[in-house]
Amino acid sequence: xxxxxxxxxxxxxxxxxxxxxxxxxxxxxxxxxxxxxxxxxxxxxxxxxxxxx
Amino acid sequence: xxxxxxxxxxxxxxxxxxxxxxxxxxxxxxxxxxxxxxxxxxxxxxxxxxxxxxxxxxxxxxxxxxxxxxxxxxxxxxxxxxxxxxxxxxxxxxxxxxxxxxxxxxxxxxxxxxxxxxxxxxxxxxxxxxxxxxxxxxxxxxxxxxx
Amino acid sequence: xxxxxxxxxxxxxxxxxxxxxxxxxxxxxxxxxxxxxxxxxxxxxxxxxxxxxxxxxxxxxxxxxxxxxxxxxxxxxxxxxxxxxxxxxxxxxxxxxxxxxxxxxxxxxxxxxxxxxxxxxxxxxxxxxxxxxxxxxxxxxxxxxxxxxxxxxxxxxxxxxxxxxxxxxxxxxxxxxxxxxxxxxxxxxxxxxxxxxxxxxxxxxxxxxxxxxxxxxxxxxxxxxxxxxxxxxxxxxxxxxxxxx
Numbered sequence: 001x002x003x004x005x006x007x008x009x010x011x012x013x014x015x016x017x018x019x020x021x022x023x024x025x026x027x028x029x030x031x032x033x034x035x036x037x038x039x040x041x042x043x044x045x046x047x048x049x050x051x052x053x
Numbered sequence: 054x055x056x057x058x059x060x061x062x063x064x065x066x067x068x069x070x071x072x073x074x075x076x077x078x079x080x081x082x083x084x085x086x087x088x089x090x091x092x093x094x095x096x097x098x099x100x101x102x103x104x105x106x107x108x109x110x111x112x113x114x115x116x117x118x119x120x121x122x123x124x125x126x127x128x129x130x131x132x133x134x135x136x137x138x139x140x141x142x143x144x145x146x147x148x149x150x151x152x153x154x155x156x157x158x159x160x161x162x163x164x165x166x167x168x169x170x171x172x173x174x175x176x177x178x179x180x181x182x183x184x185x186x187x188x189x190x191x192x193x194x195x196x197x198x199x200x
Numbered sequence: 201x202x203x204x205x206x207x208x209x210x211x212x213x214x215x216x217x218x219x220x221x222x223x224x225x226x227x228x229x230x231x232x233x234x235x236x237x238x239x240x241x242x243x244x245x246x247x248x249x250x251x252x253x254x255x256x257x258x259x260x261x262x263x264x265x266x267x268x269x270x271x272x273x274x275x276x277x278x279x280x281x282x283x284x285x286x287x288x289x290x291x292x293x294x295x296x297x298x299x300x301x302x303x304x305x306x307x308x309x310x311x312x313x314x315x316x317x318x319x320x321x322x323x324x325x326x327x328x329x330x331x332x333x334x335x336x337x338x339x340x341x342x343x344x345x346x347x348x349x350x351x352x353x354x355x356x357x358x359x360x361x362x363x364x365x366x367x368x369x370x371x372x373x374x375x376x377x378x379x380x381x382x383x384x385x386x387x388x389x390x391x392x393x394x395x396x397x398x399x400x401x402x403x404x405x406x407x408x409x410x411x412x413x414x415x416x417x418x419x420x421x422x423x424x425x426x427x428x429x430x431x432x433x434x435x436x437x438x439x440x441x442x443x444x445x
Contacts, residue, residue, distance in 0.1 A: 008242070009228060012252035014431070017317050025259040027416060028306045029233075036419045041415040043426035045435060047442045061283045068364055076368045088381040089326040103312075110381060147320030149249060157383050174320045179385040181254055182398040183245035 073179040090157050097136040101162070109138060109168055110157040110176065118152060131156060131168075149175035209286045211432040218421040225418035234413035239404030247401070259402060261389070262412035263305035267335060268370055270300035270416060275367040278360035288424070290356040291431070293363060294346060295404075295423040299416055301339035308332060315407040319383055327376035328384035329368060338366035 012020040071192040080087070090110030101107055111131035117139075118129045125144055130137050140158055150156065150173065160170035208214050240258035247254035274296050281290035311329070312322045323329065342359050349355035377386045389395045395402060432438045 001337050011255070012246055014251060014253040014317055016441065017253055017313050018255050021256040021259050021313045024306060024309050024313075025263070028263075028302050032302060032415075032419055036422050039423050040426045043443070044445070047429060048445075050433060051439055051442055058283055065282050065364060068361065069243070071367050072365050077374070080372070084380070087327050087379075089383055090381050092381075092384075138366070148317055149319075150252075165240055172321070174324065174383055175318060176383050176395075177249060177318055177385055179388040180396040181247050181250075181388065181401050183255070183400065184248045185245070186248075186398055188248075 083170070092133045093131055093136040093138040094133055096138050096168070103162060105162055106159060106171075108157055108159045109140070110155070110168075111138070113150070113152050113154050113156055115152045131158070138166075138168050140168045140170050140173075142173050144171075144173070146173055147175040149177055205280065205284065205286055208288045209284075211287070211428045211435065212437045214288045215425055215428050218425055222421050222425075225414045225421065229411050229418055232407045232414065236404050236408035236411050239312035240358065240408060244401045244404055245398075250318055253314065253317050255403075256310055257388075257401075258408045260307060260310040260314055261405060262409045263303045263310065264332070265409050266412050266416055267300060267304035267307050268373060269413065270296050270303065270334065271339075271363075271367065271370055273420075274300065274363045275370075278363040281356060281360045282364070286295070287431075288428070290360070291424045291427050292420060293359060294356070295427065296416075296420055297339055297342045297346070297359070299419055301336060302337060303412070303416075304332065304336045304339055308336065324383045326382040326384055327380040328373065328382050331373040331376050335366075335369050335373060338362075338369060342366070 009015060009019075090108035093109070093111045096109060101109070109131060111133050114130040114132045114137060118127065120127050126141075127143075127146065128139060128141050130139050132138075140160075142158065142160075155176035155178070157174045157176055158168065158170035159172040159174075160168055163169055178185055208217075236258060240255055244255070246252045266347075274293045277289040277293040277296070280286045281293065308329075315324070316322050342362050345362055346355045346359040349358055376382060377384055388397050389402075389405070397405065429438055429442070
């Protein structure tokens with residue numbers, strides 16, 4: 001089982017290329033997701049401040 | 054549609070047409086330089102530059118790869134199935150370098166008509182398939198196949 | 201059809217309708233990501249030529265597809281904005297642009313990572329790679345333009361026109377591999393003929409393209425909704441909505 005997993009990680013010798021490409025993909029997807037959530041949070045905070053006063 | 058809107062639509066259409074026309078003309082003007090490489094036939098016909106660097110692309114001819122006994126020297130023949138050009142190269146080859154593979158090389162022609170390459174790049178096909186399927190498909194066609 | 205677009209020019213109906221789409225987009229995107237990642241990294245067999253390196257396709261092709269798709273969406277919005285003055289089109293264009301730029305950058309970066317082991321180089325100035333790089337700069341241009349013009353209406357109009365002009369790059373990118381000799385290979389996925397990829401490799405690829413597309417839809421609508429609230433901050437419906445939270 002462990003050797004299977006190691007084989008999977010090795011990606012037939014292309015590990016550094018495959019995993020760096022997937023890593024960049026994950027960074028872009030997660031990063032944009034977080035930024036979207038922040039835009040929403042900031043907008044709501046701004047509006048709440050506006051209507052409170 | 055209101056007249057004003059129609060006018061704005063025409064503005065959009067006109068902008069697109071003008072830009073497309075301009076870009077199309079410029080691309081047409083430089084279209085020869087956009088091609089990444091010359092083919093062996095063009096080289097044999099003397100259409101490739103004689104004294105400076107250019108790129109040559111073609112298939113590696115079967116049985117034409119000769120490795121030097123030591124070092125990284127290699128020579129092979131590039132073909133477009135009409136003409137052949139022999140290439141000399143000293144350096145590390147990409148993983149996909151093999152017989153029948155599409156290759157793009159950069160270098161110069163020497164006086165004997167040999168192409169002395171300083172860069173060898175592999176061009177691969179747009180086909181993707183598992184190894185097993187490929188073995189079944191090409192069992193009778195010989196070992197090498199690439200587009 | 202037209203009544204739909206006219207309805208979308210009102211912030212309130214846009215906000216309500218997009219709210220109904222977001223959970224669907226989010227769910228579809230996550231399910232497809234789950235299948236696409238497992239399928240692409242694990243279930244799909246190694247390629248006969250490229251071995252496991254071909255798995256980069258599952259990131260590279262979806263992001264390249266999105267780079268073109270997002271710009272097409274932006275162009276559609278630019279026309280809606282310039283001709284029919286639909287306000288929501290400006291919002292969609294504005295929030296799509298950075299997303300498109302990110303996916304273009306991702307397509308270029310993953311392509312470069314893929315090129316090193318397979319082609320033997322990170323970069324080559326062939327028509328496909330160069331035209332995609334130009335697209336990235338067009339995206340940057342639209343972002344910069346919309347941020348440097350202080351007056352909202354003028355900024356929107358200028359970005360729409362630049363988007364319209366930049367659209368000529370899209371067919372050039374798409375057809376570059378057919379028009380010129382390139383190091384980049386031709387298209388694998390074809391609409392009118394059989395794709396040149398084995399089904400076991402194709403299904404995760406389609407799933408990943410779908411996942412990326414739904415993710416874009418999700419992010420785009422969500423950001424546009426936030427901007428829509430800010431834009432309509434003087435409207436009664438926004439005040440009532442915010443106070444109800």
